[in-house]
Amino acid sequence: xxxPFYVSPEQVMADKAEFARKGIxxxxxxxxxxxxxxxxxxxxxxxxxxxxxxxxxxxxxxxVGKFSEFDQLRKVGVRFADTTGYAYSREDVRARSLANAxxxxxGEVFTREIKPLELEIIVAEVGDDRYEDHxxxxxxxxxxxxxxxxxxxxxxxxxxxxxVESVLKNDYREGMPAGQVANLGRRALSAGAERSSELDxxxxxxxxxxxxxxxxxxCRLSADEVQGMLDDS
Amino acid sequence: MPxxxxxxxxxxxxxxxxxxxxxxxxxxxxxxSAAAMVPHGTTVxxxxxxxxxxxxxxxxxxxxxxxxxxxxxxxxxTDPHSVMAISGAAGPCIEMARILSVELEHYExxxxxxxxLEGKANKLSQMIRANLPAAMQGLAVVPLFAGFDTRRKxxxxxxxxxxxxxxxxxxxxxxxxxxxxARESLKHGWxxxxxxxxxxxxxxxxxxxxxxxxxxxxxxxxxxxxxxVVKICTSDGHGDASEDEIAGCYRDxxxxxxxxxxx
Numbered sequence: 213x214x215x216p217f218y219v220s221p222e223q224v225m226a227d228k229a230e231f232a233r234k235g236i237x238x239x240x241x242x243x244x245x246x247x248x249x250x251x252x253x254x255x256x257x258x259x260x261x262x263x264x265x266x267x268x269x270x271x272x273x274x275x276v277g278k279f280s281e282f283d284q285l286r287k288v289g290v291r292f293a294d295t296t297g298y299a300y301s302r303e304d305v306r307a308r309s310l311a312n313a314x315x316x317x318x319g320e321v322f323t324r325e326i327k328p329l330e331l332e333i334i335v336a337e338v339g340d341d342r343y344e345d346h347x348x349x350x351x352x353x354x355x356x357x358x359x360x361x362x363x364x365x366x367x368x369x370x371x372x373x374x375x376v377e378s379v380l381k382n383d384y385r386e387g388m389p390a391g392q393v394a395n396l397g398r399r400a401l402s403a404g405a406e407r408s409s410e411l412d413x414x415x416x417x418x419x420x421x422x423x424x425x426x427x428x429x430x431c432r433l434s435a436d437e438v439q440g441m442l443d444d445s
Numbered sequence: 446m447p448x449x450x451x452x453x454x455x456x457x458x459x460x461x462x463x464x465x466x467x468x469x470x471x472x473x474x475x476x477x478s479a480a481a482m483v484p485h486g487t488t489v490x491x492x493x494x495x496x497x498x499x500x501x502x503x504x505x506x507x508x509x510x511x512x513x514x515x516x517x518x519x520x521x522x523t524d525p526h527s528v529m530a531i532s533g534a535a536g537p538c539i540e541m542a543r544i545l546s547v548e549l550e551h552y553e554x555x556x557x558x559x560x561x562l563e564g565k566a567n568k569l570s571q572m573i574r575a576n577l578p579a580a581m582q583g584l585a586v587v588p589l590f591a592g593f594d595t596r597r598k599x600x601x602x603x604x605x606x607x608x609x610x611x612x613x614x615x616x617x618x619x620x621x622x623x624x625x626x627a628r629e630s631l632k633h634g635w636x637x638x639x640x641x642x643x644x645x646x647x648x649x650x651x652x653x654x655x656x657x658x659x660x661x662x663x664x665x666x667x668x669x670x671x672x673x674v675v676k677i678c679t680s681d682g683h684g685d686a687s688e689d690e691i692a693g694c695y696r697d698x699x700x701x702x703x704x705x706x707x708x
Contacts, residue, residue, distance in 0.1 A: 290555055298468065
């Protein structure tokens with residue numbers, strides 16, 4: 213009888229993490245930024261396969277890595293949110309509980325399955341001015357191993373996230389108008405893409421959680437609207 | 446939150462039935478006696494007009510011969526371009542309208558684009574068919590569905606029977622206990638080229654006629670300040686008729702009546 217090789221748990225986890233990181237590093241980046249009018253999510257993505265999507269009235273989702281995996285997770289999130297909102301009330305669907313549920317699912321796969329999920333996601337929520345305790349925005353980032361963290365102001369995920377983050381860290385200011393934030397996001401993503409020229413509106417996927425809207429606050433901007441927003445500042 | 450629940454499709458109604466059966470219970474075990482005890486909604490109507498469709502409903506719900514509620518709402522916006530009006534057992538009806546509205550939003554979020562208006566009407570018809578066992582015991586859901594078809598650039602409307610039969614109407618329709626009287630009134634007042642204000646006037650006249658003949662229909666209650674719901678759906682989305690507009694129409698009807706004219 214042959215004995216299986218002993219591999220230490222540390223080694224197993226390190227190998228899985230390495231595998232997941234490699235998968236994510238191949239992909240492009242996404243930024244989420246708070247501004248005066250809500251939350252802006254911007255991805256470097258010229259394809260028709262969306263990386264940013266609507267989850268619920270005030271909640272949006274963005275994912276990098278393997279498309280089939282994060283898109284599956286987005287759908288799970290929509291099912292979770294719609295069921296919660298139907299069983300209780302629309303105001304009871306909150307980003308923190310959703311982000312925690314995502315973190316559980318991703319963490320569970322990381323520990324139990326041979327192949328971890330090759331993804332990183334952002335869950336963003338825009339504040340609701342009607343309720344004193346719902347006024348603030350929230351940005352949560354969840355990594356391939358289920359590690360969850362919250363990021364007031366801005367948040368980035370994806371391939372060259374260090375370069376992207378360093379631009380945001382230098383230039384992000386609280387309470388910036390939407391146009392300025394859009395330009396900052398584009399500059400950060402361009403730095404991450406290691407390009408000499410800035411990304412054009414057509415290669416950006418831009419979605420917006422608009423504080424002023426009633427009901428569903430998520431909207432997706434067309435290339436022309438993105439250009440308009442970039443020219444606005 | 447399981448990564449792979451047993452249901453993987455894009456329908457919220459099927460998701461509830463498959464993964465959350467307690468949230469979509471089967472009401473067919475109630476027996477016929479229950480039907481008389483639950484509130485019933487009465488008269489709702491819909492019509493095409495020049496800019497789109499109008500859907501209206503009175504506010505009364507009855508349980509047997511008693512008033513169950515004087516200000517129940519029977520007309521619901523199911524999404525930015527469609528409206529559902531309910532008549533029948535109020536509980537299952539209102540729940541079906543809620544589920545349909547989540548259904549349309551759910552589909553749009555999962556698939557990235559909304560259903561066509563015809564697809565929405567078809568989905569509603571499947572939900573009514575699923576309710577057939579309960580309907581046979583008196584808990585019927587008989588809605589009207591109308592909306593603005595953004596592709597065909599026109600208003601469209603459908604009526605249904607308890608088996609989920611779906612019938613597109615070209616002009617107008619009304620259902621519920623006072624539906625017959627409302628239809629009679631609409632037959633006289635309706636034209637395909639009615640403007641918004643005229644359409645509201647014709648709708649209020651039809652509900653008033655129904656309330657006149659059918660004791661279970663509420664009509665306009667000036668004393669308590671309870672007005673029918675009148676929703677209008679055009680290419681721009683929804684717009685409700687204001688209470689002042691409805692009260693104005695009703696006062697004109699009363700004035701014509703006391704002057705000796707017909708309704």
